[in-house]
Amino acid sequence: MSQPLVVDDEALAAAPKLIALQEGRVILGDHQLGYVTQLPPDQGNKWQVYRPGKVFVDPDTGENLGREAVYLGDVEVTQFADVSTVLATKTKQEINKGDRLAVSVTEAADNYLPRAPAGNIKASIISVYGGVTQAGKSSVVTLNKGARDGVENGYVLALYSKGRNTKDRGESYTLPDERYGLVFVFRVFNKVSYALIMQAKLPVQLLDYAQTP
Structure with missing residues (x-):
């Protein structure tokens, strides 16, 4: 199942940010480490990585309905700090410096009647x-x-x-x-x-x- 996310630009700008990768790395791959700022320790250690996508506009009213964030993969926090360390556990698309994190959603469609x-x-x-x-x-x-x-x-x-x-x-x-x-x-x-x-x-x-x- 896809992991879509819709946010407003202010929330996306305030989200935890991947600021660096292991030395010599350009892309964060499976089982590699990355470094993240603004990561709160009280929301668990499983996070998902996203990149800003297109803005949704209502075709009937022209209203801005929010920005889609494109799901890139999953990471797990190994150490919380001012600059926290995360380990990539699954990468669906390339993960780069500047990508943003959101709390992992574990709900499955099977849970809904x-x-x-x-x-x-x-x-x-x-x-x-x-x-x-x-x-x-x-x-x-x-x-x-x-x-x-x-x-x-x-x-x-x-x-x-x-x-x-x-x-x-x-x-x-x-x-x-x-x-x-x-x-x-x-x-x-x-x-x-x-x-x-x-x-x-x-x-x-x-x-x-x-x-x-």
Whole structure:
């Protein structure tokens, strides 16, 4: 399962920072040491490493929904100090000086009971995790609705594509929206949420939407 994170720029700037690697190293690899500032000792010794990514913008309102932080790997603190020492336990992408840390999230999607929302939820797909524009089964998508909109972990939503416009004998028509799959919400932030595509008969595209079945 992906480890997405959404933060505001102020929180990202204040997050613990990787300032140095072992001598001679350019990239932090598995089982190598790095050195981090601003690392609080009261939040455990397991952390995840991120790099600032794109800013999410609501396609309906233009609101800034937060910045995605790209997950790079996991580290474990071996010594807390003004400059703390961390050991890389898993690297998914290259980890460099300047990358930021966040407390490790151990929640698994299996812990959430799949259920339909009690109320009406409708959210647009604003991003596909990994930077592509189309997705299929087992891909992760970002929705422009979050906790403030009533979205919860475990929600199952139906996927719809918007009906395309067509013409016949000079008359314009909009075809009905088409339901073509299901997504499972597994990580919720205040303004956005992430969902796993469980079923999809068509390619999932940006600005398709997910709503209460």
